[in-house]
Amino acid sequence: xxWWEKSYLPEIIKGMWLTSRRFFHNLFGFIPFFLGTAKDRRxxxxxxxxxxxQYPIAYRGRPVLAQNEDGHPACVACGLCEIACPAYCIxxxxxxxxxxxxxxxxxxxxxxxDYAICIFCGNCEEACPEEAIFMSDDCEISMLDxxxxxxTKEQLLTPVADLQKRIEFTRNMYAKWNY
Amino acid sequence: xxxxxxxxxxxxxxxxAITVGFFAPVLTWVERKQSALMxxxxxxxxxxxxxxxxxxxxxxIADALKMFTKEDFIPDGANKxxxxxxxxIALVPALVTFAVVPFGGQYTxxxxxxxxxxxxxxxxxxxxxxxxxxATYGYVIAGWSSNNNxxxxxxxxxxxxxxxxxxTMGLTIIGVLMVYGTMKxxxxxxxxxDFLRWGFFLQPLGxxxxxxxxxxxxxxxxxxxxxxxxxxxxxxxxxxxxLKFGMFFMAEFVExxxxxxxxxxxxxxxxxxxFLTTATLLSWFDFLGTTxxxxxxxxxxxxxxxxxxxFFIYLQMIIRWTLPxxxxxxxxxxxxxxxxPLSLANIFVTGLVIxxxx
Numbered sequence: 371x372x373w374w375e376k377s378y379l380p381e382i383i384k385g386m387w388l389t390s391r392r393f394f395h396n397l398f399g400f401i402p403f404f405l406g407t408a409k410d411r412r413x414x415x416x417x418x419x420x421x422x423x424q425y426p427i428a429y430r431g432r433p434v435l436a437q438n439e440d441g442h443p444a445c446v447a448c449g450l451c452e453i454a455c456p457a458y459c460i461x462x463x464x465x466x467x468x469x470x471x472x473x474x475x476x477x478x479x480x481x482x483x484d485y486a487i488c489i490f491c492g493n494c495e496e497a498c499p500e501e502a503i504f505m506s507d508d509c510e511i512s513m514l515d516x517x518x519x520x521x522t523k524e525q526l527l528t529p530v531a532d533l534q535k536r537i538e539f540t541r542n543m544y545a546k547w548n549y
Numbered sequence: 550x551x552x553x554x555x556x557x558x559x560x561x562x563x564x565x566a567i568t569v570g571f572f573a574p575v576l577t578w579v580e581r582k583q584s585a586l587m588x589x590x591x592x593x594x595x596x597x598x599x600x601x602x603x604x605x606x607x608x609x610i611a612d613a614l615k616m617f618t619k620e621d622f623i624p625d626g627a628n629k630x631x632x633x634x635x636x637x638i639a640l641v642p643a644l645v646t647f648a649v650v651p652f653g654g655q656y657t658x659x660x661x662x663x664x665x666x667x668x669x670x671x672x673x674x675x676x677x678x679x680x681x682x683x684a685t686y687g688y689v690i691a692g693w694s695s696n697n698n699x700x701x702x703x704x705x706x707x708x709x710x711x712x713x714x715x716x717t718m719g720l721t722i723i724g725v726l727m728v729y730g731t732m733k734x735x736x737x738x739x740x741x742x743d744f745l746r747w748g749f750f751l752q753p754l755g756x757x758x759x760x761x762x763x764x765x766x767x768x769x770x771x772x773x774x775x776x777x778x779x780x781x782x783x784x785x786x787x788x789x790x791x792l793k794f795g796m797f798f799m800a801e802f803v804e805x806x807x808x809x810x811x812x813x814x815x816x817x818x819x820x821x822x823x824f825l826t827t828a829t830l831l832s833w834f835d836f837l838g839t840t841x842x843x844x845x846x847x848x849x850x851x852x853x854x855x856x857x858x859x860f861f862i863y864l865q866m867i868i869r870w871t872l873p874x875x876x877x878x879x880x881x882x883x884x885x886x887x888x889x890p891l892s893l894a895n896i897f898v899t900g901l902v903i904x905x906x907x
Contacts, residue, residue, distance in 0.1 A: 379757070382872065389587050389871045396586040415590050 445502035451494035459487035631694035636796035639687030695788035703784025713884035738819030748816035809861035820850035
């Protein structure tokens, strides 16, 4: 430290200048917003539950199951996500068709994810060969009852149309079909 | 006689209303909002009435409600009497100090001289320091009677810090006393009518030292070692809850106003507007008659005084949210090795200059 810095007073004034500048900058960015003359304020934080920000597409919220246009889950109940899951929060009981030819051969009868155990690592999404499980941008899953955090297949199913961006992202990210 | 009594009562009511009723609650809001804006946040905004938040002003009401309804907890093994008494001892000096603080000059209203100070003591400044140092007892007793190690440590730190910085404070104002030659706060205020005779220009070093020492007296950051959250939980008021905690809290904010008021009177020209004497102001409003012009000038002066007080409060808040906490040994070093010699040197130089000018 130089003698000038050691004398402390100039550095205090420098610091106070910085904080005062931020204060007045934000104050005058704040008032027009509340008077209604400015559309957006110059403050970075938001009133959280009322205002929400768009999370980046790489954000890993709760994992959801993709639901095809005809309402059937894209999942084939292969169990790879169950194996990939480091926290053992996924439970799958497969169902398959009984001989009659139709479009789907296998599907999960039971597909449970316990969000109280899930660590949101995204390994299930990476392991999935069928583009069936994806990390959504929903992170508001806190509850007062642990038992309610066990989501069943019906709660997990999300239309593919809603997941399109994430699907694009995972294709680029994991290059799934470029073996 | 009766008129005097009524005037005094009005003044007491005004001071209490503006410190306890206005400044103390509003400052809790200001501190939240100011710190938030400074750190690019929004700040308190959750308390609402019918969905209307009024920029978070309802947090004041919410705070008051919370403090009134909270359980008044006294820990096992605590001295109940002293535990209850100490917040009162801490809060009262902060309020009593205002008895000698003038918030305006002398005005002629309805052929009566009105002096805008509750009690114009000849030893006003001494009275302020005598009463302010009493608050130390409140903090020491609070820590001791809580039967808690952290509280005791906090109160020990409070005692040593307040005593160390009171020495500096007392020696700093001697420079001011030498310049103005009086201890009456009203006379010190009146002597600063000329802009160039403001205490800030006559005692620049004294101003900075007094500011430092008074923030240390108030135990606010950067001198908050007595209540250091990261070390001592909350220092001397760890074991306090409800309204007793509220009283400590209020004492801090009232003390901020006191410091602002004393600084304004000693160093920032009290109720005077720069380059504008009272006589000039009075002549501007001459068309209103004696009483009318005096009344207008009185309102202007009181407004100017409290504007300056608000400026000093803002300064204290900016300092609080800018600087990190001093270590305990640094506080002692600053108090005894830097500020004390500097204040003695300040007295010496002031004396030399006064001698040379005479």
